[in-house]
Every structure is written in C-alpha cells, then in structure tokens.
Amino acid sequence: MPDSSPSRLADLPTPSLVVERSVFDSNLATMDAMLPGPRLRPHAKAFKSTSIAARLHADGHTGFCCATPREVEGLVAAGLTDDLLLANESLDVARLGALSDDAQITVAVDSDITLDAAIAGGVRSILVDVDVGLPRCGCDVADAGRLADKARASGLEVRGVMGYEGHLMMVTDTAKQAALVEASMATLLQAAEAVGGDIVSGGGTGTCITNTWCTEIQAGSYMLLDTDYAKQQLPFEISLNILATVISVSPKGWIVADAGLKSHGMDHGNPTWEHGDVFIMSDEHVTLQPHTLSDWSVGDRIRLLPAHVDPTVAKHEAMWLVDGDDVVDRWAVDLRHW
C-alpha cells in the first residue's frame, strides 16, 4: 500500500470502493474448494485489478479469462503470463499477437473474419466460441469443426471450445438451472467433439455449481458479489460496498450522500442501503429515506451494496481492503478501458 494511503477506514475519501477482507477471503476459500487450480479460470472483467489477479495466481488459479485486449495486456505487464484467454471476439488482436512471445495468449473466434484477424494478427492459439443459447456471440455448433480445421491449416493451435450460458446465470431454482445448463452444455460438448483440443470453457459465478460439464469455469464476480447474485442460492456473500459521506440532511425526511450514479453500475438498478430506501440517484448524489431520520447527521459514513458488481468496479480507480476499522491494502483497478 502506498505510504500516503489512509490507514483507517474513517480517513478514506468518499466515494470509495471498500472490500471486507474476511468476506473476500471466505469467498475465495469457498471457490478454491469447489474449483481448485485450473478448474477455475478467474474472469478479470469482474475485478479488473492485477493485485487481485496476483492473489488468485498464488492460490493456484494461474489461467485468466479476459473480456478486452486491455485486460490481457495488463495481465501480461503484471507478469501473469501462464495462460490468458480473450473470451470475446475482437478484430483488434494484432496487439495480442505482438505479445505472444511473452505470454500464452488464446483468443475466441466464431467466424471466418474473426479467425482471419487472429491469423493475420499473429495470434497463435484459439478457442472456437459456440452459441449455447445466449443471444450474443458464438458460431452454430455445426460450423465449429470447420473453423477449427481452418485454424489448424493456418498453423494455429486449437485448444478447444468455449460457450457462455449467460442467459442461465440468474435462474434462481438450482434444480431447474441444472437441467437448463445440462442442455446448453450438451451443445458445447457436441462442438468439442468436432473441434478437438483439451479445453471446454464456460460458466460463470451464477452457474459455478450447476455447470459440471466444462473443464474450466469462467467466474469472477463471486469474490466481491452484488445484491443480484445474492438472491441466488450461492455459497458466497457480498464483500464489496461503496463508502459514502452524508453531506446533507433534510427535515423533509431524507438524507443525501456523495455516491451517485457515476460511482455505481446502474444497469441492474439502484444500490441497496440497510438503514432505509434509495429515493433518487443523481450523478454524484444518492438521496436516501432512512427508517429513522434522527439517527443521521452530516458527516456520518454510510455503506451501499452494489446491484451489479462488474460495472461498479470499472468506475473506480481503486478498491480499499479493510479489516474492521483498518485499511490493510489498496488495490488499483488497473485493467479498465479497452
């Protein structure tokens, strides 16, 4: 932690992202027990911090999943070069090809054009991305073998397949989710037979229990979590909160704190406050209706729970790891942007 960083929770600037160490460590231990070592390919898009990636690497999760070329570049720069997967299609992959002497880099492709870009860009290994039901990327299962053959004919290593069942992450009934995941992954396993290679990559925090079909699970949100994931039957708890300062108290029944929609991912709605309701969000303000107005004064600190962790983290420069009232580390959010 930089020498100038605050050592006490009360001295942190606001708004700040705060991570509770005991909960964070517990989430990591739970996942380690379920998906040890390379069974988990942590998704850097969720935490966007090389400090957290280094911790996961030390715990045995040496391969990483990335959503952007910038995330790959940042992990390479941090020396976490064992096995980096860009799990999204991109035409901007020459910048990754240029790093392929320094790191094992694999890129997802789902079309001739994305495969051609990988070949032209000096990328050395690919996964074939297969449509498993989410309306997003992925080739038709019937086309997966052809793309793999073309890649091999061009000298690329075909490491296997990936398919993201993102449409099933928020199915809260575990038995129902398990059946849906099995059907979705049957498509991916069919593609894997045609493609070859050792890797069948998929899954996420929401399906990390029910997806027993992949060789590796692409989960990242589990360690910090959010109120949306907390509605599911998952063995993780929310370790992340947004620290804010009360800057105004109105006799009309509300208080205002200095964490607005620019410090929260808003696509899943408002954050949650344990002492009352969120009334309105503005750029840099949240107006709250406390259960008991008289409990609150200007200068008090509050904590908000994020509705969607990944975009919340991406809005901040750093997270602060705390143990009770002590700030024990500062994690730069250094994998942002593109």
Add this chain to the structure above:
Amino acid sequence: MPDSSPSRLADLPTPSLVVERSVFDSNLATMDAMLPGPRLRPHAKAFKSTSIAARLHADGHTGFCCATPREVEGLVAAGLTDDLLLANESLDVARLGALSDDAQITVAVDSDITLDAAIAGGVRSILVDVDVGLPRCGCDVADAGRLADKARASGLEVRGVMGYEGHLMMVTDTAKQAALVEASMATLLQAAEAVGGDIVSGGGTGTCITNTWCTEIQAGSYMLLDTDYAKQQLPFEISLNILATVISVSPKGWIVADAGLKSHGMDHGNPTWEHGDVFIMSDEHVTLQPHTLSDWSVGDRIRLLPAHVDPTVAKHEAMWLVDGDDVVDRWAVDLRHW
C-alpha cells in the same frame, strides 16, 4: 493531438466516444447567443475535459461549475482559475482551501456542518445552496440568511445563492416548465434577498430557456446531448456517439458489437441505434436486431447514441473530435473520479 493518434475515423479503436465537430460547434454557438459570457457557468461534470473547458473559456465562459473536488483541482491545474464553483456540498474541502491562493474557488454550503468545514478548510467564499424543490441538497429558504451571516462573521465572502431545479429538467411542455421554474426560482430569489451577494446560480440544459431568473445558468450537457434531452424542445442536437465494431453476426437475426454497458451510462436505459433495436447489453457487448440483417458484416462500424451523456462520458479516457472521416482532435476526459 498526440502524434500517435489515428487521423482517420476508420482507424479509431472501439469502443470510442466520437464527437461530431459541426454539431458540437453549432451547439456552442447556439448557447453563446442565448447565454453569452458569464451568463453561462458551464458544468464540468457533463464533459469532464479540460480541453473542452479551455475552448469554453476562450469563448468567454470564464467561470465553471463543478460537482467534485477533483473537477476543481483539474481546472486549477489547467490554469482555468478565474471563478470555480463547487456546486455540491462536501466535507473534503480543505484540498480546495489549499488552492485558494491559485484560484478563485467558491463552495456551496447548506448547513452549519458544511459551512464549518469550509471555514476550517481555508475556503474563502461560499454560495448558500437552497432547496428549490428537488429532493436533494439545499437548506430551507428560511435558514439561508442565518448561514450567510455566520459565514460573513467568520470572514468568508458570501457571493450569493444557488438552487438546482433538477426535478424540472425533463418537463417537456415548455409553457408548463416555465411556470414551474418561475415558482421554484421565486424561492431562490427570496433566499437571495436574505443572503445578499451578486450571484443567483441555478438551472441546467433542460431549463436553459425557461430559467430567466438566475444571473447564471449551470448547463453542461447541451454541447454533447443525449437521447433523453433530445426529446425536449431544446435548440441543441446530439453531437456525441459511441463508435463500435460489429464482431459477430448470427443467422438467428442479431449482430453483436463491442460496446457494452461498461462504455455507456445505463441509468436512463439503453442507447439508441438508427438501424435497428437494442436487444441486450452485456459488459462489453451490445446485441442488436437490425432492420435488415443482410446489411451487416463482421468488421462494420456502427454508432450508438447515448441515453445519458454525463455518466457515459465519465466511463471513457478520451473523446475523439471528428469532421467527416477525419479525426481532428483527441480530448482527454481528465476530470474523472473524486
């Protein structure tokens, strides 16, 4: 523009924020004609760029409005020191007091505690922030004179009042809005009589025509605009779009581009695409249903219009100013964070 920056629109990385120069210049000219010089106090929270601030300063808008201490600090560092207003309450103002030899800095206060923080922090001048109907900050009008007297007794300059009628920005009927703004501003003018000083500050892009009551208007979104403001009867057009690359085309009827919810402010909903509908947004993807699927191939560029400009800008490191197919400038978004 840095030498290494792309000079052609087709060479920009994606996702990128793109500003159409002709529309941007037209928006500025329209506002200059309505609110010349100090009648406009441009709000830095909307554009968060010292490059844009320098242009506005050159156009005669020499005072700026800020939502965060960081915005004030950034404008001071850029030499735009004439008249900087932190239009939000804050307890973290000693960092602004420390800059008060270098710049004219004024801070909004609405309580004894925020006033005491300003005094203790070395802030030299204040505005009294008054509740004009938005459920957020601002003291009761009956308390404004007392706070002003206390500030003067402590040696601070009291420059006047501010009150933000944010609840009226999106009233689309101009005549109805005008009546509501008049009533709201009557409260502010009553406070101004009790407080003294020369400044009556308020308004925003949504009320820049109907708020004829303030001495200065705090507008910033007008120059870039978004689809929400575009629904109003305002003389501005959208100059900002999010450039993305098509990375996947599905025979099922959708295409996928590489600009997701991490590159868009999502609190006002999805962005808009002129050639079809937004189906789903993911972290780094937008799935679109084009009117004509066969028009689209992997590698095509698309442009999305933002639903809410301020938080969209705050997610990016830079904006690119373009004139047709030429990139003519890169504006760093250098006033982000807190």
